[in-house]
Amino acid sequence: MDAGSLAWVLISAALVLFMTPGLAFFYGGMDQGRNVLNMLMMNFYCVLVVPVVWVLVGYSLAQGGSGNFIGNFDHLFLNDIPILDDNGGKLATVAFLGMFAAITPALISGAVADRMKFSAWALFVPLWLLLVFVPIFKWVYGGWLGDRGSLDFAGGTAIHVNAGIAALAAVMVLGRRKGWPSEGHPPHSMPLVMIGTGILWFGWFGFNAGSALAANGQAAQAFMNTFLAAAAAGLVWIVVERFRDGHATNLGAASGIVAGLVAITPAAGFVSGVAPLVIGGIAGLICCYAVKLKHRAGYDDALDVVGVHFVGGLVGSLLIGFFANPKHFDGAFDAGIFYGGGLGLLAEQALANVAAIVWSFSITFGLMVLLKRTIGVRVSDQTEAEGLDIAEHAETAYH
């Protein structure tokens, strides 16, 4: 890896690490003041446990060897990852991917907010990482799904659809918060939400453009797409709000930005021109309605992980089937419908997402049931009423 590309991958990895705190603030601000520290802790915990699991065994299982479904044990404990060869490129890539591994389970925390036992979460994260994240990651990047030709630039299927559907499975086992949906609680600190949003967008440039694993034209296009899709989605979301509800809101802008970022993630290195604006705009529009589904369907996805990450990721992943354009990238991937590629790519995108959804939903569901039957997954009613911060962490957010 040339020095310029290594610099780009390293700073991108740092940016992705920064996203997990960003996510913590985005979620934590939306939460109530008596549960915010539990939310922050669920997120920070991911960047503590995942790196350890990742270098011990996760990376090896997720990327080792040439299996179709799962990796091997060649790289346990970072074995055989050279330091100086390739100018450190291999090692930087392992770190970069480790940041992705850390944020993926963190995404789920928004759904289970306000009621999940921290001890259950502490077990859930590493188990989920190995049982769900790692195999799907292998299928998409170096396994059967990727080999068939489906595309996922920076983790639409492998990360957002995956975590989003897992969130649904988790809350189905966990059950609703007391009083939901009749009582509700507005965000306790919108400035904290916006701090999180700013960090997320900033970090997402590393997430998407860093996924080119080089400082080149594809990285620049992925960067531009990350810029445009977030803007378009945020803009559409607040316009809908303005005309539907009467006011453009900060939370709407923040939600739209995140929805646009999620949607462009799988497509970032495959589309160009006005495609990011269209993809972002569509994601903003659909997600802004999708977050209301939970009220109709009756699942208590507290902070809309399903409505934003699952739906946004799916929208973006399927739209690749329309907008992918290999000519612009000198790329060895299939073209989408709008560039003369026929339905093939769209079908592959659909298949990849279905496979990820089925695996993620069922394993997550099973894992949650197992935890429920053994150590229990829910805090007591009293803890839920009085707040998780004191009961679970012996801390209070503001004194």
Added chain:
Amino acid sequence: MDAGSLAWVLISAALVLFMTPGLAFFYGGMDQGRNVLNMLMMNFYCVLVVPVVWVLVGYSLAQGGSGNFIGNFDHLFLNDIPILDDNGGKLATVAFLGMFAAITPALISGAVADRMKFSAWALFVPLWLLLVFVPIFKWVYGGWLGDRGSLDFAGGTAIHVNAGIAALAAVMVLGRRKGWPSEGHPPHSMPLVMIGTGILWFGWFGFNAGSALAANGQAAQAFMNTFLAAAAAGLVWIVVERFRDGHATNLGAASGIVAGLVAITPAAGFVSGVAPLVIGGIAGLICCYAVKLKHRAGYDDALDVVGVHFVGGLVGSLLIGFFANPKHFDGAFDAGIFYGGGLGLLAEQALANVAAIVWSFSITFGLMVLLKRTIGVRVSDQTEAEGLDIAEHAETAYH
């Protein structure tokens, strides 16, 4: 563009994107708790609407072709911006400049705080971008002002003087806040102000040093200058405070840092040695008095956009006429007075700023009058008294 330079431009662009949230927190913390979300929204709105306008038409008008006053329509919808050619350098530059386009109108929000209708702001931003930012940008970077030899490394004239004088025009049409200046409100959250300040300084390294559009010696010097001028200005500001008012304050440090960053912006790639300390120090001193002008002159520039950005930008831009030193940079630009260049460069700097001031002030004034006569620019007295957050955005910052 070589890979190292591309990496530098990409991360610089991400840093500049991060500055707009930073600015939102810097301003929002200074605002009252019942108006902070309106302030955040005015800023975040800029990063939603500007990118879309920028790639659809703004960039093309600002940089397309070789006209003296305005660009052309060659690059509508990013047309003809190659992805792979020049290793993505062109595309990265368009994104980088788009970040500048987004933060420039955001700067104005600090002046119109606490009383401007959000609907009016929503129209103001894209119109101002096309009518004011785009032509001045063209004059300075590739038009008549730049061609005559005036210098503006990262946007002193094109961004800070421009936005600063536009802020003055805007508040002259908008009028004063009720009770101003007799009643006043201290910042509702100084920690939020300091979070914003930290992000702004961090991001400004991308703003200034990224403007070299390469990873080279000029970038390194611009980086060093960004470091030193901010420090010197902040130091001077708090020393003045200490001796004038009795206490060195956080807001003083923050204001000085920003004033120094503004002042070094136009000069960052043209000066070296102790020049950044002198430029920063002078800017800190002058701005620290300039923020009091509004009380004497009677214009209600709520958060001192004129005193910091207009004055600071002008000071820095004129000081180029003294400190520019082409020898140190092997540069094809004129030398300043202290390096044997005579008065020529200073005169060009003055002319460029006068041109920008006249255009920006008059067009902004006209635009605001137009908005006032049509949809109205001010919220109702009741909304102003009770806070814009609830009335304009149906949100409350803290629950």
Added chain:
Amino acid sequence: MDAGSLAWVLISAALVLFMTPGLAFFYGGMDQGRNVLNMLMMNFYCVLVVPVVWVLVGYSLAQGGSGNFIGNFDHLFLNDIPILDDNGGKLATVAFLGMFAAITPALISGAVADRMKFSAWALFVPLWLLLVFVPIFKWVYGGWLGDRGSLDFAGGTAIHVNAGIAALAAVMVLGRRKGWPSEGHPPHSMPLVMIGTGILWFGWFGFNAGSALAANGQAAQAFMNTFLAAAAAGLVWIVVERFRDGHATNLGAASGIVAGLVAITPAAGFVSGVAPLVIGGIAGLICCYAVKLKHRAGYDDALDVVGVHFVGGLVGSLLIGFFANPKHFDGAFDAGIFYGGGLGLLAEQALANVAAIVWSFSITFGLMVLLKRTIGVRVSDQTEAEGLDIAEHAETAYH
């Protein structure tokens, strides 16, 4: 310096600048609401005064010439630092090191919280920089300690052990807070602490991996180590808490992360494989007990600078004596005990730290005594009881 390496050093320098605000929020959140602005100001003051002192004289004394104990005056006012030569590499390095110089005294602020006169701090910082930081820096990087073969990749001895022991000396002169240890105050804003933690970790990638001063394999390994050690230390800390105190806390996670980052700092470019996990884990374990020492020993180190930075830095520095592995880096440094190097390196590490501790402790102690006898170092009892924000800075954090 090639463009890729320059890009890496520049962004690393920006990251390290960002760490000082991060540290301010980390400390400020832990403080009480009536002293938080004093804490922020102590930190921001460091990034105002240090850069100026650094380029005027500090850098030259710290790095100029080939003396064993102190530099020379060759580079006063950045004299003889070329801009274009070496593609700006030299200049970027001076800026990068200036960021380290700024954060080092800032670390001490956490110990003297809640009672030190700001005027005394204002004098302490530049004096301490020149009398303590600069000579120790020279000994370690280009002086007798470095020449003897002791290793300090990014400043374990030169920065953390140094600032940590200086903090102890400072509070011994300053005395305890009224009521300490019987009364105590929980953190006024844990979300602010976590914002600081996120920024610190993010910035520390620049601190450690940037210290390779190139985009190469060593930088990649230092990056990976920064990732792993922080995670391991945070994990160990919360596991200890969970079983010792009953709850895993946010402050525990944050403290562990910082302890791990401190410990890996000296070792980051010399160790690999599972070493960072072990070093981080040990540091987390030891520091999590070391923060309790102050209660037994009776020194009032308000926010645990000694327990985290001194102890963590020392642990990391000594562990180099076990884990250093020159083969992996093609490096010209000694091997640690586990890689067949014998006791030599460990002895050098011990010597280097003893030297730094003796110098830093005694000069800091003397400096504080001098300040105490002249302008006084403590605020009045009334100011201490009512909070430093209003009395020292005429500001209130939240309105």
Added chain:
Amino acid sequence: MKLITAIIKPSKVEDVKAALTAAGVHGMTVSEVRGFGRQGGHTENYRGTEYRLEFVPKLMVEVVVDEEQAWTVIDAIVESARTGKIGDGKVWMTTVDELIRIRTGERGVEAM
């Protein structure tokens, strides 16, 4: 007229408000307070230092009512705020000499 002051658990405020509305009360004033009593507080642990927080978050509800209504209102509060656990709070009653509505200047029961 009487002023009824109730110290309740924060999670009970919606129930109390509903009960008061049902009891015919159309206005009340609520503030955040910290209570000290039998309930005893909790311990927080920061870096291994324990802080005993003896004050518990409570809400204070204040309602001015007509003398006749007073006991109905007290009963409504007591019933709706009760969880049966220590720390449920107290209600007390004091005598109000006069009540005025600022908007209209109306006095006494009219002003409610």
Added chain:
Amino acid sequence: MKLITAIIKPSKVEDVKAALTAAGVHGMTVSEVRGFGRQGGHTENYRGTEYRLEFVPKLMVEVVVDEEQAWTVIDAIVESARTGKIGDGKVWMTTVDELIRIRTGERGVEAM
């Protein structure tokens, strides 16, 4: 002595303070409260979910005054706090048995 308690709109606090000072009151205590009444609150909208916030931010002003002063003070509050819109608030008066200044131990009117 009487304790005058007023619930007012937050934006009126400066006016009320000025009126009280003019009426010869030299001390008062203010706290942030949330009011429920006719004024009715407002609706907030987060991601399309509406929250009805029935409590409105208010300030509570408490002043202990001499019996003779009481009505002057009440009138001063009522006039200065009035906007004529719903939600202007209430004032009530209760009887104070004794007032002590902590610093000196002075009692009654002396302590004001």
Added chain:
Amino acid sequence: MKLITAIIKPSKVEDVKAALTAAGVHGMTVSEVRGFGRQGGHTENYRGTEYRLEFVPKLMVEVVVDEEQAWTVIDAIVESARTGKIGDGKVWMTTVDELIRIRTGERGVEAM
């Protein structure tokens, strides 16, 4: 029964609590208030603009006690809250008609 209301300096709350506990009081309610009085507030300076903040942070302590205890309690507060400097605060006493413990419905002194 009597309600004792004390406005004290925030830094004195631990002392007051200790004194009250020593005086046999087992419960109290504390809230954050802002006081206006002789003490006069302070000036803050933001970018050279001075803001005169006339309100000073204070804590309000409310305790309902038995009539016999009242003066012991008042004395305990006055002594423990005194620093001798302006702004130490006030204590006042009003009459409570009835006190009820929500958990049990106990009344009067029983309910304390």
